[in-house]
Amino acid sequence: MANVRCDFSPMKETLQEGIRQVILDLQKSLEVIGDENNCLLGNFEKIKEEFSSIEMKAATFYLNCYLSPFTEKYPELSLCVQHMSRQRHGGLIVIQRDDSLESLLKPGISIGAELTHSLLESIFYPGNPLHDGAVLVNRNLIVSAANVLPLSDIVTGDKKMGTRHRAALGLTEHSDALVLVVSEETGRVSFAINGGIYPITTHRSL
Secondary structure, three states, rough: OOOOOOOHHHHHHHHHHHHHHHHHHHHHHHHHOOOOOOOOOHHHHHHHHHHHHHHHHHHHHHHHEEEEEOOOOHHHHHHHHHHHHHHHEEEEEEEEOOOOOOOOOOOEEEEEEOHHHHHHHHHHHOOOOOOEEEEEEOOOEEEEEEEOOOOOOOOEEEEEEEEEEEEEHHHOOOOHHHHHHHOOOOOOOOEOOOOOOEEEOOOOOO
């Protein structure tokens, strides 16, 4: 990821505390590694869970940093993806940053409305004719819906990613756009930027 300056102090402190705890647990494991009465496998499982939690919190922290210079509506985006995650409504939200996306998108239906979580959620509600495509956000406006994005050819393991995730990666491989993805299968939320994709937490504000 690119270097980003931002200050979300409570989230930063939570991250720092989580990292300190992982380091402490690793140090404790080092101290007993030669003791046959202390099996470290349980410790490793705990540390793995802690690290996974830190990774998601870090992604959430950096997502705030990436979004805040380009839209004042990131709290609305947060509410939207949290609600969609709970209901397992799939979604694909493109936040335009500096690069023009005109040549990369197959344009959908013009919206031109102020960004609100309720409007975004209604667009992605199952059965809505616009719910299968991507919503384009520029600054504080929902520009359009049902846009088609270029698909990435990336493969993870033995399986290709789902269409939404491939679309998110495809666009971010060719632009500086940031794309939020909600999986309808799992409810998990991720964001894509610079050709990488990262899971985020949804139980707190983005």
